[in-house]
Amino acid sequence: MITHNQPTDFASEQEVRWCPGCGDYAILAQLKKTLSDMPILKEQQVFLSGIGCASRMPNYLSTYGFRGLHGGAVSSAMGLKLAQPNLTVWIVLGDGEGFGAATQHLLHACRRNVDIKVLFINNEIRGLSRGQESATTRPGTLTATCPEGSTDNPWHPCALALAAGATFVARSLDVDVDHLGNILQRASAHKGFAFVEILQNCKVYNDLVFDNLATQHDRPEHLIYLEHGKPMVYGAQGRQGIKFENASVSIVQLNQGGDQTPAIHDEAGESSFAAQMLATLENPDFPECIGVFRAVTRICHHESFYQGTRTPSPEIPTLDLQGPDSFPVE
Amino acid sequence: MEEKVVNPGNPDLGAPSLPLAPAHAIRMTGDAHDGIAMLSHLFALAAGSRGYHLYSIPEYPAEIRSHANTLAGVYTSSLAFAPYHEPIDDRTSFLLAMNPAGLKLHENCLEKDGILLANSDSFGPEELACAGYLENPLAGKNQLFHRTISVPMAQLTNHAINLTRAGEKGAILSYREVDRCRNLFALGMLLWYYSIPIDPVLRWLKQKFSINPSILDASQKAFKAGFIYSETANVFPQVPAYHPVESLSKKGRICRMISGNDASLLALKHVALKTNRPVLLASTSRPPSHEISSLAAKNTGDGFSFILADDEHAAASIAIGVSYGGGLGCTAVSGIGFPHQSEVVSLASAAELPLLLLEYQRAGISTGLPQRVAQSDLGMALLGRNGEAPLVVLAPDSPSDCFALTLLAAKVAMRFLAPVCILHDLLNARASESWLIPEPESLPDFEFPHFASDSSSGPYECDDHLARPWITPGTPGKEHRLGGNERRLNSPQVSFLPQDHLAMNRHRAARMQRIAEFLGPLPVSGDNGAEILLLGWGGTKNVLEAATALARKKGITVAFAHIRFLNPLPKNMQMILNSYPKVIVAELNSGRLFALLKEKFEFNGISFTRQDGLNFVIAQVEQAIVQFARGES
CATH class of the missing domain: 3.40.50.970 (Thiamin diphosphate (ThDP)-binding fold, Pyr/PP domains)
Structure with missing residues (x-):
């Protein structure tokens, strides 16, 4: 079934109201493009979110949308999939909510392989509430509630999702629109829990936090574009690569003789351990990775839920009011 | 061929117009392994078949896996039964104690003249010590109740099952298996005492243990032995006095x-x-x-x-x-x-x-x-x-x-x-x-009407019930966004304007009034022009109702209403409260409903509460009614 929609068909009647220069504009544009390319009817697409800048996304899309509680969207999406398993369900979470009120719902959805697509929009700051640190904020970041600089250790979202059992985990950049478009396509086609971390610049409260990745020119020096079955290399003409050694990652210099060979990326490895290591690599000591860390197939939550006796629709409906121990009054 | 057991105390039990025992409350208590739940269930089954209305509530052990015969391991079932349309009684007139720990926890609940039936085989020195008894409470100078019936149920059950099988190869049941039938021996005694026919229990056992003939045989023997023992050993001082009831309006209907x-x-x-x-x-x-x-x-x-x-x-x-x-x-x-x-x-x-x-x-x-x-x-x-x-x-x-x-x-x-x-x-x-x-x-x-997905209304256009159509994802052409933000009336459009917020607050309050109309008025039972109204809510109804019946016997005219709809309150609430000179609001908290009613309505009333984790006692409610009616409180 092809729907022949245009990206503009997915714009809602609402005026888009993010700050000028916000990375969310680029994400919204790529999302509309992805939706228009998907062979799924518009009424079958649902976006859920909670509270935050990124959580406004459902208001700006002309699909079904539900902006509920801070932290409640993941579990509501799970309920929605149980009520209507055929819907395509998306969730938009910022890092403040995603790793705040929604954390445990998110981790449980990973392990249960709930068939939803989570866009985890990470700008390492709480924007809507005016610039407090989140669980992804780097140490030293000046925030509204850490005027001396944040001191806490941050989480790596993709590593956490992988450890929690997500079957699809990927990372992309708001400014790398082609890559983002491809990743959204991959996520939309995944059957099961898809977690996409999108590094997004907050112009107002955490500007330039991804400066090292911002320009097209700099990216090859700092980034590995993960591709399944391909060697993990970076730098100009792929001068450097990475390999796994003694349960850690090390950098290898290529084209300098010797037998140094980079590791081959495997999205579908038996264990997610290697992917977790890749997801924690950081500049400046290591390149950072974008692309698909992991994509494996496992039975979805709604499928296993309705197996056996838990049938969603009755064939011969009967209600046994009597139970095993009823008796006539003598 | 099935052995026919008749009730020797009441040989004419089978006749349709027989008298029923008046309301009774009995308590069955013992160790978690004494099978009290099954005993209670089967008693209810048998008594229910006889035409009684039963109410039973279990009390679980404080600990999941406690040591045998400790206070923490006691399981209790309280069972009140009365002929249909008669108030229940919550004064325990019969206590079955399968071990000392159960007796210890419930010795205060039994009426002074009540019957204590105890399994004396479980009242050895060790079990008594576990329960905290220094002396045996069943006999001697420390006997707690003058109507105590001590029965060595374990021994008698063993005799009933195993002695009758002597000589049958492989038929002797283990101690453990015999022990599990003790509760059925006790059940037999209870049914004899209350003149309740045993056939429903026999049918149940037959169905339950049909795949294990040996257990079926043992359980039937233990059960019948308890029934027969009550008669032949003349253990009970007297059987309850029966009074006639007019008819069993539920006769022939299926109950559970x-x-x-x-x-x-x-x-x-x-x-x-x-x-x-x-x-x-x-x-x-x-x-x-x-x-x-x-x-x-x-x-x-x-x-x-x-x-x-x-x-x-x-x-x-x-x-x-x-x-x-x-x-x-x-x-x-x-x-x-x-x-x-x-x-x-x-x-x-x-x-x-x-x-x-x-x-x-x-x-x-x-x-x-x-x-x-x-x-x-x-x-x-x-x-x-x-x-x-x-x-x-x-x-x-x-x-x-x-x-x-x-x-x-x-x-x-x-x-x-x-x-x-x-x-x-x-x-x-x-x-x-x-x-x-x-x-x-x-x-x-x-x-x-609003289940129809082809509704022409928008997602927030209300009908005459002030309810919007239930348009769900998947419906073509009706895509919309909804959520927790305030919005404009009859529209999904998010709005932070003061007038929209006010309109939405009023809309939600008005819808509650429609719901009150939908739910209907609160019925009141009892005396016309009563001097006092007893008002309650929740699971206390049978106790409160019984209390009003007792108060009436003391010459107080009482009306009774039990609220099932707490928000919105019934539309006739004000009218009801104003129809009686005095109102008692009874609830198991600090008086929340009373406070709510006082805030909304003017009436002359008092709050009657209990907050110790237990239900009301009928006599206490009755006393409160009588005292308030007579101006004593």
């Missing part, structure tokens, strides 16, 4: 014992069948709401399903997701889990989505006393939300009413797209009572 949890579950399953929409219960393991969770998990299918969520917020969020998808999302919750769900209730109010909360009240604050009775969460249910988010609050008045009230709650939730809370207490959730099984055609249907 039903717990509040059973009834709630059947209702949810009925909703799934009638609406052909998914009904899902999401809950956690928090007691006592975990009891309906376990029951629900074993009874999924036909559109009803259950999920154990990882916390209460997740449970309610899953439920609202189901409702957003066009099903009925339900959640079961208790104690401090309830405030966790407050924001989801608020969201359901704002987004106008159905949500059914089965709230199981328990005693205490914080973790408190999860296994004790209280009507502790009325305040939370009525007011526990940010802003002015209304929640419909209903409370069943008996175990079987959980069926009717859950159906009604689901109807309100789906008709008005509103969150509805059913306030349960353990007096109706965990207890069981006789239930006349309704005819399937008498059950309500769920056809509502």
Whole structure:
């Protein structure tokens, strides 16, 4: 079934109201493009979110949308999939909510392989509430509630999702629109829990936090574009690569003789351990990775839920009011 | 050929117009392994077949795996039974103690002239010490009750089963197997004492143990031995005095014992069948709401399903997701889990989505006393939300009413797209009572005009019930966004304008008034022009009703009303309160309903409360009525 929609068909009647220069504009544009390319009817697409800048996304899309509680969207999406398993369900979470009120719902959805697509929009700051640190904020970041600089250790979202059992985990950049478009396509086609971390610049409260990745020119020096079955290399003409050694990652210099060979990326490895290591690599000591860390197939939550006796629709409906121990009054 | 056992004390038991025993309350107590639950269940089955209305409530051991014969391992079942349409009695006139620990915990409940039937085989020095008795309370100078009947039930059961089989190769049952039949020996004695026919029990045993003839034979022998022993050994000083009743209006109808949890579950399953929409219960393991969770998990299918969520917020969020998808999302919750769900209730109010909360009240604050009775969460249910988010609050008045009230709650939730809370207490959730099984055609249907997906209205255009159409994802051409933000009346458009907020607040309040009309007035029973009205809510109804009957015998004219709809209150509430010179509001909390009524209405009344984790005692309520009526309090 092809729907022949245009990206503009997915714009809602609402005026888009993010700050000028916000990375969310680029994400919204790529999302509309992805939706228009998907062979799924518009009424079958649902976006859920909670509270935050990124959580406004459902208001700006002309699909079904539900902006509920801070932290409640993941579990509501799970309920929605149980009520209507055929819907395509998306969730938009910022890092403040995603790793705040929604954390445990998110981790449980990973392990249960709930068939939803989570866009985890990470700008390492709480924007809507005016610039407090989140669980992804780097140490030293000046925030509204850490005027001396944040001191806490941050989480790596993709590593956490992988450890929690997500079957699809990927990372992309708001400014790398082609890559983002491809990743959204991959996520939309995944059957099961898809977690996409999108590094997004907050112009107002955490500007330039991804400066090292911002320009097209700099990216090859700092980034590995993960591709399944391909060697993990970076730098100009792929001068450097990475390999796994003694349960850690090390950098290898290529084209300098010797037998140094980079590791081959495997999205579908038996264990997610290697992917977790890749997801924690950081500049400046290591390149950072974008692309698909992991994509494996496992039975979805709604499928296993309705197996056996838990049938969603009755064939011969009967209600046994009597139970095993009823008796006539003598 | 089946051996025919007749009741020697009452040989004419089979005749249809026989007298019934008056109301009685008996308590059966013993170690967790004494089979008290089965004993109680079978007593109810037999007495129910005889035409009694029964109410039984279990009291679980304080610990899951306690040491044998300790106080922490006591399981008790309290059983009140009365002919239909007669008030129950809660004064324990018969206590069966299968071990000293059970007696220790319940020795204060037995009336001075009540009968104590004890299994003397369990009253050895070790068991007595475990229970904290220095001397044997069954006999000698420390005998507690003058009508004590000590019966060596273990020995007699063993004789009944194994001596009759002497010489039959391989037929001797082990001590353990024999021990498990002791409760049936006791049951036989109880049925003889109350002149209740034993056939229903024999039928049940036959069905239950049909695949194990050896156990079937043993259980029948133990049961009959108890029955016959009561007669031949002349153990009971006298049998109860019977008084005639006019007719058994339930004669020929099919009955069962039903717990509040059973009834709630059947209702949810009925909703799934009638609406052909998914009904899902999401809950956690928090007691006592975990009891309906376990029951629900074993009874999924036909559109009803259950999920154990990882916390209460997740449970309610899953439920609202189901409702957003066009099903009925339900959640079961208790104690401090309830405030966790407050924001989801608020969201359901704002987004106008159905949500059914089965709230199981328990005693205490914080973790408190999860296994004790209280009507502790009325305040939370009525007011526990940010802003002015209304929640419909209903409370069943008996175990079987959980069926009717859950159906009604689901109807309100789906008709008005509103969150509805059913306030349960353990007096109706965990207890069981006789239930006349309704005819399937008498059950309500769920056809509502706004179920139609081809509605031409927008997603927030209200009908005459002030309810919006339930347009769910998947409906072509109706895509819209909804959520927790304030919006413009009759539109999904988010609005932060003061006038829109005011209009929406008024709209939500007006809808509650429509719901009050839908639910109907509060009925009042009792004397016309009574001098006093007793008002209650929740699972205390049978006790309060019995108290009014006793007060009436003392010459007080009493009316009685039991509120099932707590928010919105019945439309005739003001009229009722003003119809009586004096009003007593009885509840198992600090007087929450009384405070609410006082805030809204003017009337002359007092609050009668109990807050120690136990139910009211009939005599105490009666005393309160009499004293207030006579101006003594």
